[in-house]
Amino acid sequence: MGHLNLDPRLTLSGSATMTNGTLTEASWLFGAYADVNAGLSVIGFDNSDLPALPPFRFFTREWGEDYSSTPLDLVITRQPQSENAYVGDAVVFAVEVKGSGGLSYQWYHQGNLLPGATNRELRLNGITSGYAGDYFVRVKDVDETLDSSAATLNIISAGSTGPVPSSVLSLK
Numbered sequence: 001m002g003h004l005n006l007d008p009r010l011t012l013s014g015s016a017t018m019t020n021g022t023l024t025e026a027s028w029l030f031g032a033y034a035d036v037n038a039g040l041s042v043i044g045f046d047n048s049d050l051p052a053l054p055p056f057r058f059f060t061r062e063w064g065e066d067y068s069s070t071p072l073d074l075v076i077t078r079q080p081q082s083e084n085a086y087v088g089d090a091v092v093f094a095v096e097v098k099g100s101g102g103l104s105y106q107w108y109h110q111g112n113l114l115p116g117a118t119n120r121e122l123r124l125n126g127i128t129s130g131y132a133g134d135y136f137v138r139v140k141d142v143d144e145t146l147d148s149s150a151a152t153l154n155i156i157s158a159g160s161t162g163p164v165p166s167s168v169l170s171l172k
Helices: none
Strands: 002-019 022-040 056-068 075-078 083-086 091-094 096-098 104-109 121-124 133-140 145-147 151-156
Touching (some): 091 151
Antiparallel strands (some): 002 022, 022 056, 091 121
8 A cells, every 4th residue: 555645835934134224135935845755555564664755846836036225236147158050040149137127138239239139038030141240238227237248140051060150151
């Protein structure tokens, strides 16, 4: 005979810092979890001698937030990465940023503003040779503006095993 045990849990944790009666920093995390424990049991036998499966978590949901009254420096924590692509491919450039909220993004190709490219990710579909070159994003928060490093899109010609040099693309 087997047994099945459901172990639901709710947790709440957090911390707060006050200076002169004013909240300066706070963080909290609320979590909902459910684990299943399964094993065998036989009447007349010690259950500790019988095999049991390790607990299985079948539900996890967490909510949390951090607050700071001190503005955070704008920092790019993950720069966009260079890509190689074939004509017709799709490519995504992405950036991860920490700042003081109200973040805005603007992507550029070869130094030229890309109209409507104002998200954390830049998705390029149906790549052609005209898409080759350098891409960067300008990020702004309430206090600062910061440019990412450039990520290069190299176009691989059909039947080739590597990117076409940009000098060849400029001849087309």
